């Protein structure tokens with residue numbers, strides 16, 4: 105499963121306070137009320153009173169930071185009343201975090217690593233070399249910081265009726281959703297047989313080592329297997345078969361780097377295993393390579409469902425018009441921003457500055473942007 | 484005043500000037516960051532606090548002193564919301580942050596002018612066709628004669644009064660700008676389109692009136708007259724202030740007016756040159772600049788309308804130095820001096836032109 109930006113469809117909150125807050129927000133959004141008191145001004149004022157106060161936005165405050173390994177930290181977050189995950193979150197789901205890094209809003213998805221149902225929830229983040237967000241989380245974030253958060257989402261979850269045999273298989277920071285599953289199994293007193301197999305480079309990189317030990321001590325049905333690449337060599341299907349001889353019979357939940365996930369999937373198919381293999385892939389937003397001017401690229405318009413191929417150097421506005429569309433525009437020289445629209449993904453070049461950008465969900469001006477890779481526009 | 488004289492600069496010089504201005508722009512745009520967002524958030528915080536405080540003083544205060552303080556606080560909030568926050572955010576100066584609260588296309592402000600209509604009349608029309616007679620409808624707000632190139636009509640005898648009325652009700656002037664009443668009268672705009680625009684304008688105005696002149700006074704019960712008068716005065720102060728600042732931006736002595744045919748096939752350099760010669764600045768301190776929404780740096784604003792406005796202060800010396808280098812007029816002065824020249828122009832052009840100066 106590939107994860108991209110989540111939608112923010114409002115869901116009915118489960119708490120009374122949350123419901124009341126939403127009712128107040130709906131009142132402010134009524135056309136007449138909105139014309140008199142702007143909801144945004146109310147939100148500004150509430151934020152001034154307390155950063156967690158909002159009528160529209162689930163937010164969470166960092167209440168504790170746990171150092172898991174040299175490059176992994178767990179952030180324990182206390183949400184406000186608009187976050188309904190305490191009732192609805194399922195082990196294995198993720199949330200979107202909205203952070204402000206040097207003035208820019210940045211969104212990332214992180215698995216919830218804590219047991220569902222607790223008052224607070226946690227995410228666990230491994231510092232990635234060159235990773236903007238993970239670096240920021242590690243270097244800048246302090247207890248007390250407040251972030252906007254999304255509601256729990258994702259279908260990489262344990263079923264309500266559990267199968268008799270389970271394998272939770274993870275590598276690197278892929279451990280976070282399966283750790284939540286393991287805690288959930290423990291909380292649900294799962295009587296079946298569960299193997300927790302985790303792959304990482306060396307013992308120093310084993311995230312949640314102590315937690316795993318503690319759970320294993322209280323949980324006789326659980327066997328924890330670790331595979332350290334530095335000691336036992338690269339992990340693959342053969343190693344899996346060796347470590348878990350009855351893998352074919354186990355419902356498997358898999359999360360890790362794509363290379364490993366592909367190998368396991370192929371193995372599953374090649375061996376024609378019938379036990380289900382569930383997996384989740386977190387795709388960091390790829391920095392798409394930009395193609396040279398003149399290369400044909402695909403432009404998809406997400407809202408109208410149209411698509412066209414372009415290879416010229418003409419701005420997207422002109423290209424869209426040539427394709428028979430009539431996007432909103434004004435000056436056509438990059439001043440008025442009438443033509444501004446959200447670029448979901450892809451690389452564009454700003455014709456005025458020559459700058460290339462591939463940030464997801466970025467506002468671009470169609471009249472001064474050319475596509476330099478396949479792009480998807482919210483148009 | 485007549486049309487801009489052909490520039491003494493060569494094509495190459497204009498191109499180089501364009502590149503030099505691009506470099507100034509890049510030097511700021513590449514360093515946008517937390518400090519810029521923090522500035523805007525601070526302005527929003529001050530504005531909201533000032534509005535809440537002002538309204539509280541009007542509603543619950545006793546005596547004339549608290550009334551005056553309330554009016555000033557509310558006028559301050561409305562001015563900040565209009566100039567330093569609304570105007571700048573709606574130019575897209577903070578779109579790079581990705582913060583929906585600072586998004587140019589959805590921002591709405593606390594004045595009679597509908598945001599969407601302003602984005603068209605201001606961002607599209609005025610900023611694209613700056614000072615082109617017949618295209619830039621900010622030129623005299625289609626109401627006043629500010630240049631000899633505009634045809635004199637008998638109604639211009641009343642220009643001083645029209646000017647005063649426009650100043651007092653400036654928000655309605657700005658708000659009705661996108662209606663293009665003149666064009667409609669000449670049949671250039673179909674009736675349904677005009678109707679739609681009119682409805683938008685009227686509905687925003689009605690909401691503003693309902694808020695300031697009905698709802699809030701009613702909520703104040705026996706203090707209703709006090710609140711109503713206070714709201715009226717706060718609006719009036721904001722109107723007068725924004726009028727003065729905006730008129731000082733393009734109608735001062737020495738700004739150039741352009742003919743449509745001279746601005747065809749403009750290069751980026753030409754466009755920069757027109758913005759530079761068509762705008763004028765005001766001198767003052769930091770607070771003054773903020774209260775004008777940094778339109779005291781109208782020149783820099785017209786060159787770089789989507790640069791966070793509080794950065795104009797730091798690039799102004801570089802722009803001025805470029806002007807010196809190319810022998811261009813950097814039009815700046817104190818508020819009194821600049822507004823004095825605006826008045827002089829208004830009064831001069833109130834009078835019908837003397838036949839022999841026609842076309843001079």
Ligand code: FES
Pocket residue numbers: 433434435436437438439440441442443444469470471472
């Ligand atoms: S049409 Fe004006 S910025 Fe693109």
